[in-house]
Amino acid sequence: MAVCGEYIRSQFPTIDDDLYQYVEGILDSSKEDFEDGDEIYEAIGEVLHEVADKPENEVRKICEKLLEMLKDANGEKDGSNKRKKNGVNKVLNAPVHLGSMAATLEAQVEQIKSIWVTTRDDAMKVDAKKLEKAEAKLQQKQEKRVGNESAANRNTPSMSQGIETASASQMTSKKDSRLETKGGSNRTQDIRIENFDVAYGDRVLLQGADLTLAFGRRYGLVGRNGLGKTTLLRMISANHLRIPSHIRVLHVEQEVAGDETSALESVLGCDQERSTLLSREAELQAAIEKEGSSGAGDSLGEELAKVYEAMRLAEVDKAPARASAILSGLGFSVERQAWPTKAFSGGWRMRLALARALFSKPDLLLLDEPTNMLDIKAILWLEKYLQNWPTTLLVVSHDRNFLDTVPTDILYLRGQKIESYRGNYDQFSKTKTERERNQQREFEAQQAKRAHVQEFIDRFRYNANRASSVQSKIKMLEKLPELKPMEKESEVTLRFPEVESLSPPILQLNEVSFRYEGVADNSYIFTGVNLTATLQSRICIVGENGAGKTTLLKIITGTLSPTQGTVHVHRNLKFGYFSQHHVDQLDMRVCSVELLQNHFPGKPVEEYRRMLGSFGVSGDLALQTINSLSGGQKSRVAFALMCAAMPNFLVLDEPTNHLDIESIEALGKALNAYQGGVILVSHDERLIRMVCKELWVCGNGSVHCMEGGFDEYRKIIEKELEA
Known part of the structure; x- marks a missing residue:
């Protein structure tokens, strides 16, 4: 050595x-x-x-x-x-007994842990x-x-808080490590994460799972609430799962910090190459002015020419227009693009974080429910924009229309594994149904064959003439692969309480106008609103963010009083109001049963469990602390809490934000079966089409009922986007 x-x-x-x-x-x-x-x-x-x-x-x-x-x-x-030189051949002194050698080898088998790996001293x-x-x-x-990579990666907030109780492990090999070789030629942009586990606390979410992401494809990650979709994205972004270090990963999860930087400059600041070139250009210009026509000035001029060429190749001059177009598509007007980031609310800062991600174009973009923060117009723009996304995209979404439009592949979480399907969600749904049907048929056919063979064995077991046939059948049964029946996921059911009917009029808005007093912009949000609703109403309110949808809901429920006009409400009408922030306002330290006990004391525990069971929160789930539940499970608890007061008119503001696709489907069915009235603010196109029979459009200082419903509204938005 x-x-x-x-x-x-x-x-x-x-x-x-x-x-x-x-x-x-x-x-x-x-x-x-x-x-x-x-x-x-x-x-x-x-x-x-x-x-x-x-x-x-x-x-x-x-x-x-x-x-x-x-x-x-x-x-x-x-x-x-x-x-070789001596030409000596080794001669055996005695014959070799192969039988004894085999016995010796057999005795040593127990000491060997693996065919390939033996223990060393x-x-x-x-x-x-x-x-x-x-x-x-x-x-x-x-x-x-x-650390020398783009500012988009460096500015991504730490994920430590989100995964403080989560963990991941992954088996790697020498072959995996060679992907990281500095001098090697393997710089593939494809990502393969093999044989990894993900756990949240004591609960195993994924075990022995494999994930393959081909460069340039768009993946939709779907599955029931609580299976670990968000946790998986956090593990990837925090580098807890091994991917090649040359791949830039950006996870849009936390909002942009507020400061004096304008929205447009905040997006442009993501491009480190552009910032470096502009800074170097300014330095060289200043140095040339100082040196004048000296020899040093000539060398500086040559370097400046190289910088200009690099700027041309990087299309630095087109960057502001591209950033502005992204911001405009996400709802930022030209005026708002000049606002400092600290002037925006949390929802708008999340949009800004999304704009920065789209502008920086990382090798792998991770999006978790990107449509939650957007109105319908911005969602349609984002769908169109992501259809031409040049790198790899992994998105968690429960918006069925979004999943039918954007992804090229679907990754399905079930049974602690990840199943891969080609095509959009609609194709995935059909393929999965067919695959499950074939699996069940194969299992049933094998069971029938087993029963037939077993019947022969039982019949002739003690017949000496058939002994050889019986032994042959027994061996055949032993060699049959063990197939399992298709385990269907439990169907999600939501049930709203039964209510008594009321005689009209139920709800009327007459010449309602509203403005917020004491704010800089003292203009009216809407004026002259005349609308009515009954217990048979299924109304959806749509419009751009900031148009006054939530304000209108608060006026209807009595939380706000109109500046002008009147609101007439039936004296026995009881509203159930689900706000956008309802989930965040739950007491996270208690379990679901305790939460209902604290708000509605005096009932037996069985009654609280029944209320929670109506929204799919049953068994041990009802005894877990709310903090440990997924976003969708928290939403179901919030539904149970709202309905514990037995409302006969539901006012729902973005109720689908944390629900999975199956839960959204169940919510639509439950709202259709509900005997009370429903007014809904939502951007989920599938839910709107399932439930709503009347469309109220909020915008341009008014609220009006649109003839033609959602189809007509979508046509108007698409024309605006094309323009």
Whole structure:
């Protein structure tokens, strides 16, 4: 090993002691196992590339030389030469008894843990402390390299709070590590995460799962609430699951911090290359003005010309227009694009975070429910924009129309695994149904065959003439693969309480106008509103964000009083109001049963469980703390809390924000079966089409009922987007 050590020092004079001992330890512990130079390259090639920036072929030659030195040290080379020179053949002194050898081998099988891996003596292992120090240095260098990537990645907030109780583990191999080789040619943009586990607390969400993301494809991640979709995105973005370090990942999860930077400049600031080129251009311009026509000025001019060429290739001049177009599509007017980021509410800052992500174009973009913060017009724009997304997209969404429009593939979480399907959600639904039907048919056919064969065995078990046939049938049964029946996911059912009918008039708005007093903009949000509703009403209110939809709901429920006009409400009308922030206002420290007890004391526990069971919160789920529930499960608890007061008119503001597709479908059916009135603010096109019979459009200072319903409204929006 001394000769190998001197050779490594001569080829890599800058190698530090820790890395040198790490490499030497690997060579020493595995010197008898290496069969060719490629195996040595797999073991230490990555470390050698980190020490010195040598081409791959040169490092491979060094590894070949190390292999020859190791063989010389073992005496294999000399011994083989002697045998060749002397021509000596080894003669057995006694015959070999193969039977006894087989018995000996069989006795040793128990000592072998795997065909491929055998245990070694601890003395042959690498020093753990040295290995840890060497790997820590490698990690520091890797983090330093990653730190030089775009500002979009660096400005992404830490995910530590969101995954403080989550964990991930992944089996890796030497082949995986070669993807990270600095001097290697493997710079693929495809992502393969194999055999990984994800847990949240004591609960295992994914086990032995595989995830493959091909570059340039758009993946929709779907599955029931609470299965770990959001947790998986956080694990990927926080680098808890291994992906190649050259792939830039951006997860849109937290809103942009508010400061004096304008919305437009905040988006432009994501492009680090643009910022660097503009800064260098300004420095060179100032230096040239200072140097004048001297020789130094000529060299500066040449460098400035190179900067201009780089700016042309990077299309720096087109960046402001592209950023402005993205902001405009997400609802930022030209005037608002000049506002400082601190002037926007949380919802608008989330839109700004989405705009920054779309502008920076990371290699892998992770979106978690991007439509939650958008109105219908912005959703239609985003759908169209993402259809031409150039890199890889992984999006969690429960908007059925969005999933039918954007994804090229669907990833389905079920049974702690990820199933991959080609096509949009509609194609996925058909393929999944057919696959489940075929699986069930195959299981039933096998069960019928088993029963038929078993009947033959039972009938002729004690018949000596049929003994050979019976044994043959028994062996056939043993060889049959064990198929499992298709486990259907439990159907989601939501049930609103039964209510008594009321005689009209139920709800009337007469010449209602409203404005907020004491604010800078004292103009009316809407004026002259004349609308009516009954217990048979299924009304949806649509309009751009900020048009006054939520304000109108608060006037209807009596939370706000109109500035002008009157609201007539039946004296026995009882509203159930579900606000956008209803879920966030729940007491997260208690379980669902305790929450209902605190708000409606005096009822038996069975009654609280019945209320929760009406919205799919049953069993142990009702006894978990609300903080541990998924977003959709919290929404169901909020529904149960709202309905515990037995309302006969539901006013729902964005109720689908955290619900999965099956729950949204169940909500639509439940609202259709409900005997009371419904006024709904939603951007989920499928729910609107399922439930609503009347469309109120809020915008341009008024609220009016639109003839033609949602189809007519969508046509108007599409014309505006085309213009």
